Every structure is written in structure tokens, then in C-alpha cells.
Amino acid sequence: MIPPFAYVRARSIDEAVALLARPESRPAAGATDLIGCLRDEVFTAKAVVSLGGIEAMTGIAETADGGLRIGALTSLTTIVKHALVAGRYPALAQAAASVASPQLRNQGTLGGNLCQRPRCWFFRGGYDCARKAGDTCYAMQGDNRYHCVFGGSTCLIVHPSDTATALTALDAIVSIAGPKGTRSVPIQQFFVLPEKDMTHENVLAPGELVTTISLPAPRAGLVSVYRKARARASWDFALAACAAAITIEQGKVTAARIVLGAAAPIPWRVEGAERMLIGRRLDEPTRARVAAAALNGATPLEHNAYKVAMLRGVVSEALGSIG
Amino acid sequence: MDSHDPHDTPHDAGVSRRGFLTSVSTGAIGVVSAAHLAASTANEAPPDMTAADGQRAVTITVNGEARRLSVEPRWSLLFVLRERLGLTATKTSCERGECGACTVLIDGETRYACMTLAVEADGHAVTTLEGLMQGEALGPVQRAFAEEDGLQCGFCTPGQIMAVEGLLQKTPAPTIDEVREGVSGNLCRCGTYAHIFKAAQRAAELKGARS
Ligand SMILES: Cc1cc2nc3c(=O)[nH]c(=O)nc-3n(C[C@H](O)[C@H](O)[C@H](O)COP(=O)(O)OP(=O)(O)OC[C@H]3O[C@@H](n4cnc5c(N)ncnc54)[C@H](O)[C@@H]3O)c2cc1C
Ligand code: FES
Ligand code: FES
Numbered sequence: 001m002i003p004p005f006a007y008v009r010a011r012s013i014d015e016a017v018a019l020l021a022r023p024e025s026r027p028a029a030g031a032t033d034l035i036g037c038l039r040d041e042v043f044t045a046k047a048v049v050s051l052g053g054i055e056a057m058t059g060i061a062e063t064a065d066g067g068l069r070i071g072a073l074t075s076l077t078t079i080v081k082h083a084l085v086a087g088r089y090p091a092l093a094q095a096a097a098s099v100a101s102p103q104l105r106n107q108g109t110l111g112g113n114l115c116q117r118p119r120c121w122f123f124r125g126g127y128d129c130a131r132k133a134g135d136t137c138y139a140m141q142g143d144n145r146y147h148c149v150f151g152g153s154t155c156l157i158v159h160p161s162d163t164a165t166a167l168t169a170l171d172a173i174v175s176i177a178g179p180k181g182t183r184s185v186p187i188q189q190f191f192v193l194p195e196k197d198m199t200h201e202n203v204l205a206p207g208e209l210v211t212t213i214s215l216p217a218p219r220a221g222l223v224s225v226y227r228k229a230r231a232r233a234s235w236d237f238a239l240a241a242c243a244a245a246i247t248i249e250q251g252k253v254t255a256a257r258i259v260l261g262a263a264a265p266i267p268w269r270v271e272g273a274e275r276m277l278i279g280r281r282l283d284e285p286t287r288a289r290v291a292a293a294a295l296n297g298a299t300p301l302e303h304n305a306y307k308v309a310m311l312r313g314v315v316s317e318a319l320g321s322i323g
Numbered sequence: 324m325d326s327h328d329p330h331d332t333p334h335d336a337g338v339s340r341r342g343f344l345t346s347v348s349t350g351a352i353g354v355v356s357a358a359h360l361a362a363s364t365a366n367e368a369p370p371d372m373t374a375a376d377g378q379r380a381v382t383i384t385v386n387g388e389a390r391r392l393s394v395e396p397r398w399s400l401l402f403v404l405r406e407r408l409g410l411t412a413t414k415t416s417c418e419r420g421e422c423g424a425c426t427v428l429i430d431g432e433t434r435y436a437c438m439t440l441a442v443e444a445d446g447h448a449v450t451t452l453e454g455l456m457q458g459e460a461l462g463p464v465q466r467a468f469a470e471e472d473g474l475q476c477g478f479c480t481p482g483q484i485m486a487v488e489g490l491l492q493k494t495p496a497p498t499i500d501e502v503r504e505g506v507s508g509n510l511c512r513c514g515t516y517a518h519i520f521k522a523a524q525r526a527a528e529l530k531g532a533r534s
Contacts (some may be wrong), residue, residue, distance in 0.1 A: 001397065001398075001402075002396070002397040004375040004376060004396070004397050005371060005375050005396055005397060006368075006374050006375045006377075006378065006396060007369065007372070007373045007396030007440075008369055008371055008372040010371070018369075019369060028440070030366065031438070031439070032435075032438050034424060035399070035438050035440070036419055036420065036438075038397075039419070046375070047372065047375075048440075049443070050443060061372065063350060077432070100420070100487075100508070101420075101423070101507055101508025101509075102486070102505060102507065102508050103420075103426060103433045103434050103435045103438075103486075103508045104420055104431055104435065104508065105415060106432040106433060106434055106436050107435070107438065107439065118326050135534055193513065220425075221375065226410070234507040234508075235507055235508065240391065268526070306407070
């Protein structure tokens with residue numbers, strides 16, 4: 001049985017922010033990750049604040065400039081089925097469709113997917129690891145087959161979210177409400193490396209909430225795709241993933257985002273590889289060179305060298321499905 | 324919770340006085356915690372907060388029948404279905420969203436009862452395997468599993484049937500790929516998948532034949 005916690009429902013964003021100001025209060029969206037963390041005592045909660053009744057945080061709407069605003073509480077199933085998402089931002093639809101199982105996509109939300117805690121087995125297991133403000137990252141010495149090949153310093157997690165990788169390639173903006181008011185941050189600045197913050201995966205301050213995720217209007221010629229390699233086809237977290245958003249005009253690439261998933265503690269943009277694409281056709285030799293360049297500087301650990309080849313493979317597949 | 328008034332133990336509010344008696348037939352007796360009724364007068368707790376050691380009155384429509392119960396915030400819907408309502412077709416297995424044995428429908432969508440807090444099911448309609456019965460007779464999806472031998476030990480079967488029921492409610496004539504996707508959140512340790520896929524397709528026929 002989960003350790004006891006108090007429960008309250010917020011009816012508005014303001015009410016949620018006020019309720020979350022109380023000590024050790026945690027928001028519940030779909031609660032598919034929250035329940036797991038509470039059950040395994042990854043962290044504790046004095047109170048759970050249910051966000052489910054907040055109308056202003058649900059649904060998908062087109063913005064005046066042709067982009068999309070997605071409420072943080074929108075279920076992953078709704079995102080997968082939404083015609084505008086699938087039509088204009090296929091990388092997001094594909095990433096959302098690849099999350100967990102149908103049951104969990106019916107319940108899990110986009111905001112919860114971005115804010116879920118890492119799956120590192122030391123963090124999830126009973127270890128008092130660095131991410132829980134302990135002294136050591138046990139993945140440094142222990143079995144690190146599912147850990148990072150980029151960006152790990154004092155903690156070697158990979159970010160578990162599929163949609164985070166896609167949304168980073170799509171230049172999403174994350175809107176946040178909190179005790180000090182509202183703010184919006186580009187998604188690349190939303191996630192933080194352990195060297196900046198050891199115990200949080202993102203910039204949310206205590207009591208802050210993600211309210212909406214906005215996507216800019218797609219440029220003419222934008223194509224996007226998400227590729228995920230996992231141990232089982234039916235459902236699993238990514239072993240390696242790539243989201244690519246490429247703009248092609250008159251046969252040549254004019255803008256590119258290539259983001260690796262399950263590679264680093266944050267969605268990992270590979271700007272050097274992106275630059276190699278500009279002005280080129282997306283032909284086979286270019287794709288191969290860019291896929292190789294995407295893994296430049298990777299620092300595999302004792303048990304995860306396979307990830308380098310696998311990531312190269314998903315980059316190559318992602319680009320191949322566009323070119 | 325520090326905000327919880329020690330006088331308000333969950334069971335001292337008086338069952339008959341408040342009338343929040345729940346399904347006596349299944350032995351479940353719960354009452355609304357007075358804690359959350361009294362909370363508005365406490366300095367600290369927000370109105371409507373149910374204390375950690377309190378219970379909350381919820382109404383969940385289970386298989387078409389409104390069930391009024393009081394539940395602890397930490398109880399899963401799975402626990403309430405089995406241990407408070409005596410509906411044991413829904414199985415407890417991994418309790419971490421990985422196996423699908425606890426699959427139910429909530430407002431027509433497949434969900435894991437182990438990953439759903441009962442307090443969050445308040446005001447919603449839950450369908451369990453028991454709800455697919457047509458009186459004493461099996462419903463079409465159940466019949467299809469029997470006809471196609473869609474099971475070996477049968478432990479995963481209630482969850483598989485609910486996953487197929489949920490799929491067919493949205494997609495009455497699924498392709499084989501849609502069937503595979505529809506039951507992808509349900510593990511079968513006996514490995515009867517091929518039979519489950521057949522049963523799902525047979526269920527689509529039986530349902531079609533009915534309407
Ligand atoms: C078996 C299993 C398999 C899974 N597979 C995958 C997978 O393949 N890929 C993947 O990406 N994920 C996976 N997940 C993780 C998770 O269930 C999903 O990511 C889901 O989308 C989380 O959404 P939720 O609404 O249920 O989140 P919740 O559990 O409600 O929230 C997650 C965390 O974020 C906080 N939170 C929720 N909403 C907000 C908000 N708006 N603002 C600030 N904080 C918030 C909560 O307090 C909690 O700590 C899996 C989970 C399970 C149990
Ligand atoms: S018991 Fe709920 S998914 Fe396994
Ligand atoms: S029939 Fe035995 S687990 Fe599926």
C-alpha cells in the first residue's frame with residue numbers, strides 16, 4: 001500500500017498554485033508516474049493536488065499565428081489522434097504513440113510525460129543516490145547499460161520522456177504558472193543537466209506547474225519524424241531515440257533540428273550534425289555523415305557502448321524516412 | 324497530516340447518522356471522514372482537502388450502478404473494486420502498470436485500475452469484467468475467448484477481455500494490427516497471444532452479429 005497522503009482537487013490554475021505552495025504537495029495529472037514513485041517511495045508526498053478538474057489546462061487549440069497550444073493535461077491518446085498534430089507535427093504524434101501502452105496513454109498527460117522522474121534503476125530502487133541528494137551516482141560503478149552517453153557528469157540518468165525529444169526538435173515553448181506568476185521558456189531551457197541541478201530534471205521551482213505546451217506554426221517544407229529503438233516492440237522506454245525536424249526548400253535543407261533521446265539527462269540536440277545538413281540534399285552519403293557526426297563526442301560507459309551504434313542507427317533511420 | 328483534527332477519526336462520524344453506508348452486502352462499511360467536513364474550520368487545511376488518515380466520499384458508477392463509498396486517498400481503484408466492492412474479476416498482479424491484469428474501462432477507455440486512485444474515479448463510470456455479463460450468460464467478448472481458447476491459465480484473461488472490449492467500443496472492426504496494438508498493454512505469461520488475437524476478431528464478429 002502507498003504511504004498515506006492527503007488529497008485535494010484544484011479547480012483552477014491559481015488554486016493549484018496556492019495548494020502546491022504547501023510543503024511536500026505534489027501535483028497529479030494522470031498520476032501514472034506519480035503513483036509509481038509514491039508506491040516505490042522514490043519520494044514522498046504529504047498532499048496530492050489533483051489537477052484533473054482544471055479546464056484551462058486541457059485540450060488542443062490552433063493559435064492565431066497557425067501554431068498549436070496543447071494543455072498540459074491533454075492525454076497522450078488525444079494527442080495521437082488529433083488531426084492537426086499528426087498532420088503538422090508528426091514527430092510529436094509518433095513520440096506520443098510510442099509511450100507505454102494504450103491504457104497508460106489514455107491516462108497519461110503531456111505535462112506529466114515531460115515532468116516524469118527518471119527511470120534509472122538505482123534512483124527507482126532503494127538507493128540513496130545523488131539525484132535524491134545522496135553522495136553517489138551508483139551508475140558510475142554499477143550496471144549502467146541504460147544510462148547516458150552524453151551530458152552525464154555527476155549523475156548518469158537519461159531523460160525518460162519520448163515527447164520531450166520530439167518537442168525539443170519542434171522548438172516548443174513551455175508555459176509555467178507559479179507563486180511568482182507565469183513565465184514561458186523554450187523547451188531547450190526547460191530541461192537541466194545534473195551539473196546545473198543535481199536533483200531536478202527541469203527548471204520548475206517548488207509550486208510551479210506546466211500549464212501549456214505551444215508549438216510554433218510549421219514553416220513551409222517542414223518535415224518531422226520520431227524514431228525509437230526499444231527492447232520490446234509492444235511497449236518500453238527508449239534505448240535510443242531520435243527526433244528530427246527538417247525544413248526542405250527546393251530540394252535543399254534550410255533548417256534542421258536533430259535531437260537524441262535516451263542519450264543524455266536531457267533531450268540532446270546535436271547542433272554540429274544539424275549544421276552539416278544546411279544547404280544540402282538529404283541524400284544517402286549526407287545522411288550517413290550526419291548520423292556519424294551526431295555521435296561525435298559520445299562518452300559511453302562500461303555497459304552501454306551499444307547505445308552509440310544504436311543512436312547512430314536511429315538518426316540514420318529518422319533522416320532516411322524524410323529524405 | 325498536521326492539519327488533521329485528532330478528534331476526527333475516520334470511523335467516529337457515525338455510519339447511520341451520516342448515512343454514508345456502502346455496499347453492506349460485500350461487507351464494506353466506510354464513512355466520510357469528518358476530517359474533510361471539518362477542514363474548512365481548521366486554520367490550515369484548505370476546504371475540500373481529505374486528510375492523509377481520513378476518507379473521502381466518492382460516487383463511482385460501477386457496471387451501471389452508482390456506488391457511494393468512502394475511500395482513503397491512497398487507495399487504488401483496483402483495491403476498492405476487489406476489497407471494498409468484492410468485484411474480484413479484475414486481477415492484482417504487478418501493481419505497477421506493466422501487465423494489464425487490472426484493465427477496466429473508465430468512461431469507455433481502457434485503464435489500469437492499479438494506476439488509478441479511487442478518489443480520481445469519483446464521478447466516473449467504471450466497467451469491469453462482471454459488467455460484461457448478460458445476466459447469467461457470457462457477453463460476446465467473453466464468449467469469443469471461450470470459443471477460440473484465448474487462454475491457458477486464465478489469469479490475464481479478464482484484463483485481455485477488457486482490453487478487447489475497450490478496443491471494439493472504439494473500433495468495431497479492427498485490423499489485426501489494431502488488435503495487436505489494442506492488447507499491447509496486456510501480458511500473457513502463458514503466451515497465448517495468437518489465440519487472443521483470434522478471439523478479438525471473433526468478438527468483433529459476435530458483436531457485429533448482435534447489433
Ligand atoms: C509501465 C510504464 C511504462 C511507461 N513507458 C513510458 C514510455 O515508453 N515513454 C515515456 O515517455 N513514458 C513512459 N512512462 C511514464 C509515464 O507514465 C508517462 O510518461 C505519462 O505520460 C506520465 O503522465 P501522467 O499525466 O500520468 O503524469 P503524472 O504521474 O501525473 O506526473 C508525473 C510527474 O510530474 C508531475 N506533474 C504532472 N503534471 C505536471 C504539470 N502539469 N506541471 C508540473 N508537474 C507535473 C507529477 O507531480 C509527477 O511527479 C511509462 C510508465 C509506466 C508505468
Ligand atoms: S496489476 Fe495493474 S498493470 Fe499489472
Ligand atoms: S492465460 Fe496464463 S497468463 Fe495469459
